[in-house]
Amino acid sequence: LDKEEAAKMSEAAINHKAQAAEAEQVDNSPVEVGKIKGILDVNNGARMKSWLGVCAHCGFCADSCFFYLAHDKDPTMSPAYKVKTTLGELYKRKGEVDREFLREVYETVWGKCTMCRRCSQYCPFGIDLATMIGVARACCNSQGILPEGLARTKQNIIETGNQMAMSSEDWVETCKWMAEEYAEEVHGLEMPVDVPGAKYMYTVNPREPMYYPQDLGMMAEIMHLAGDNWCVPSTGWDCTNLAMFAGDKAAASIPVKNMYDKAVELGVEQILMTECGHAYRSGNFEGPYWLGLAGGQPPVPVKHSVQLFWEYIVRDKCIKIDPDKMPDEVVTLQDPCNVSRSGGLWELMRELTRALVKDFRDMSPNREYNHCCGGGGGFIPMGSDFKRRRMASGKVKAEQIKATGATKIIVPCHNCFDQINDLNKEYDLGVKVVSFKELITESMIIPQEFIPPEEPEAAGE
Amino acid sequence: MEAFYNFLAGPALWLSFIIFFGGLIIRAAFLVGISRSKDGVFYNHFSWGWSLKSVVPWLLPLGTRGLRSQPLLGVVFFVFHLCLLGVPIFLFAHNLLWEEAWGWSLPALPEWLGDIGAWIVIACCAFLFIRRLVEPTVRIMSGAMDYILILLVAAPFVTGALAYHQWGDYSLNLVLHLLSAEVLLIVIPFSKLGHLILFFFTRAFIGSEMGARREQDGRLGARVW
Numbered sequence: 058l059d060k061e062e063a064a065k066m067s068e069a070a071i072n073h074k075a076q077a078a079e080a081e082q083v084d085n086s087p088v089e090v091g092k093i094k095g096i097l098d099v100n101n102g103a104r105m106k107s108w109l110g111v112c113a114h115c116g117f118c119a120d121s122c123f124f125y126l127a128h129d130k131d132p133t134m135s136p137a138y139k140v141k142t143t144l145g146e147l148y149k150r151k152g153e154v155d156r157e158f159l160r161e162v163y164e165t166v167w168g169k170c171t172m173c174r175r176c177s178q179y180c181p182f183g184i185d186l187a188t189m190i191g192v193a194r195a196c197c198n199s200q201g202i203l204p205e206g207l208a209r210t211k212q213n214i215i216e217t218g219n220q221m222a223m224s225s226e227d228w229v230e231t232c233k234w235m236a237e238e239y240a241e242e243v244h245g246l247e248m249p250v251d252v253p254g255a256k257y258m259y260t261v262n263p264r265e266p267m268y269y270p271q272d273l274g275m276m277a278e279i280m281h282l283a284g285d286n287w288c289v290p291s292t293g294w295d296c297t298n299l300a301m302f303a304g305d306k307a308a309a310s311i312p313v314k315n316m317y318d319k320a321v322e323l324g325v326e327q328i329l330m331t332e333c334g335h336a337y338r339s340g341n342f343e344g345p346y347w348l349g350l351a352g353g354q355p356p357v358p359v360k361h362s363v364q365l366f367w368e369y370i371v372r373d374k375c376i377k378i379d380p381d382k383m384p385d386e387v388v389t390l391q392d393p394c395n396v397s398r399s400g401g402l403w404e405l406m407r408e409l410t411r412a413l414v415k416d417f418r419d420m421s422p423n424r425e426y427n428h429c430c431g432g433g434g435g436f437i438p439m440g441s442d443f444k445r446r447r448m449a450s451g452k453v454k455a456e457q458i459k460a461t462g463a464t465k466i467i468v469p470c471h472n473c474f475d476q477i478n479d480l481n482k483e484y485d486l487g488v489k490v491v492s493f494k495e496l497i498t499e500s501m502i503i504p505q506e507f508i509p510p511e512e513p514e515a516a517g518e
Numbered sequence: 519m520e521a522f523y524n525f526l527a528g529p530a531l532w533l534s535f536i537i538f539f540g541g542l543i544i545r546a547a548f549l550v551g552i553s554r555s556k557d558g559v560f561y562n563h564f565s566w567g568w569s570l571k572s573v574v575p576w577l578l579p580l581g582t583r584g585l586r587s588q589p590l591l592g593v594v595f596f597v598f599h600l601c602l603l604g605v606p607i608f609l610f611a612h613n614l615l616w617e618e619a620w621g622w623s624l625p626a627l628p629e630w631l632g633d634i635g636a637w638i639v640i641a642c643c644a645f646l647f648i649r650r651l652v653e654p655t656v657r658i659m660s661g662a663m664d665y666i667l668i669l670l671v672a673a674p675f676v677t678g679a680l681a682y683h684q685w686g687d688y689s690l691n692l693v694l695h696l697l698s699a700e701v702l703l704i705v706i707p708f709s710k711l712g713h714l715i716l717f718f719f720t721r722a723f724i725g726s727e728m729g730a731r732r733e734q735d736g737r738l739g740a741r742v743w
Contacts, residue, residue, distance in 0.1 A: 102556025103549040111713040114659040132654040178742045179584035183724030353562040401737030425740035
């Protein structure tokens with residue numbers, strides 16, 4: 058027995074050594090401290106100095122964090138602790154850190170925070186902890202330490218301008234294909250490309266043309282019925298920005314610049330964005346700063362499609378909803394962090410929801426105080442290593458959803474959409490996850506003039 | 519002892535106040551200075567309305583969601599700060615000294631109320647100190663300085679109360695009272711206690727950032743209280 062145990066132990070020791078050697082092989086290059094110092098210095102303004110200087114370690118932020126709540130109040134999950142041990146330590150050591158330390162930072166800033174910003178609402182000093190986590194991400198990114206999924210999408214952005222490396226030809230082709238398909242539902246439907254002076258230039262998440270082209274078709278139906286002058290751009294059509302979550306400002310500014318440039322070139326009135334949360338944060342709030350635009354404003358106003366749908370259905374009533382087709386079941390609504398808390402659209406979203414469903418029940422907490430679903434901050438594309446983490450931290454969201462008794466949930470964000478679908482399976486929630494555009498196209502009234510004329514059936518078929 | 523007392527009550531006190539006010543002004547001026555080049559986002563979206571909305575509720579007892587989420591701590595914070603600032607300024611004995619020195623004084627608290635206020639500060643410090651030791655989320659973040667600052671804040675109140683009640687060696691307590699108060703005044707601008715003024719800056723920023731910046735074109739600003 059002793060021999061067996063000894064053999065097992067030595068085998069374990071060999072395995073351990075092999076693993077350690079493998080890890081060393083992965084990255085043993087020296088840390089370029091200068092790059093980290095540069096990032097720390099650029100961000101070391103009055104706000105950063107004040108935040109680092111006043112945090113009284115009072116612990117008020119802990120209860121606001123869903124990671125903390127989902128992990129039985131593990132003190133290492135409290136927002137202030139996460140910042141103190143990452144960015145706080147980076148400043149304290151003036152950037153003189155090694156790879157091992159950065160790998161610990163990596164675990165925290167990507168694995169234990171979605172940058173949802175809820176803690177800032179509960180911090181007595183209003184410290185913007187998410188921004189600080191973002192700077193720590195930038196420091197890691199500068200040394201090539203970042204989740205593999207984000208590194209891949211970042212590379213796609215740098216090489217092709219969009220996160221899924223889709224060519225412009227494929228994008229335009231997909232739009233044309235969807236226009237043909239959906240013209241069978243709505244007569245005269247088109248997806249015009251590059252229309253100078255159009256009112257809206259519609260930008261999307263590349264996963265729509267790649268995996269969910271029906272999203273494009275549904276949007277075209279709504280736009281066509283509303284009768285607005287709109288188009289899709291042949292370039293700059295990706296409004297998402299995963300490089301933002303990689304902490305890479307240079308890469309993050311690429312898709313934003315493409316989008317702004319195209320909008321300015323076409324002379325469109327507004328950039329319209331699909332139901333995506335982080336795209337809105339990137340295009341409307343962060344982008345202007347990466348590009349150094351005066352006043353921190355985008356060159357062309359940016360509108361989220363939730364707001365457009367609200368205008369069409371609630372304000373202008375140019376899209377009418379058939380009450381008989383409205384869902385009877387209990388419906389709840391997800392407030393994506395970057396649409397509600399950081400997007401300001403929660404009230405419009407509720408008015409829109411009430412116009413679309415009969416039995417709407419809010420989650421608690423809700424509106425700008427809502428919890429992140431656990432899929433934000435780049436979590437969804439980070440890869441399978443992170444799935445276990447988001448299922449664990451998503452417990453809070455799962456319980457919120459369960460408490461509403463809803464069988465349908467409206468989710469106007471692609472990342473929330475995937476996360477809640479995964480939570481649905483993990484926690485057996487029994488809800489159907491839908492987007493606004495899906496719900497709208499299911500119940501909107503198609504006026505007579507838009508009903509396609511019946512084609513004479515081809516002989517013999 | 520008397521010479522030392524006279525030094526503490528004379529030049530040292532002046533010096534402490536100069537460092538206290540000067541330090542706070544310099545720290546604020548320095549931050550405003552670097553903000554011009556590095557914090558454009560603050561100026562681009564600054565709003566007085568959202569700044570006030572971000573500040574005022576946090577100064578009221580249980581005025582915010584955060585404070586209400588931990589009501590005991592929320593009340594302790596309020597009472598603690600109220601007494602911490604109110605007692606030294608409106609204490610009867612302090613105002614008597616100012617009256618003697620300069621011929622003017624502020625309306626003073628009755629002696630018994632000043633005494634109660636001081637004991638409240640001491641009790642709150644004890645509460646915050648113990649909480650720091652036993653509450654896991656706070657304990658894990660606390661360094662020596664976090665504990666020292668609580669003791670520093672409590673010291674002038676403990677020694678003041680001892681002197682007022684003439685418990686122990688009166689003149690020694692008086693000297694320690696002056697000494698600890700002066701150390702505290704000097705430490706405030708250069709430590710986390712600088713939140714005395716930085717609080718208003720950080721709150722103004724987050725109020726404008728999450729409120730004013732978002733509140734445009736039919737959108738709403740997020741509440742940070």
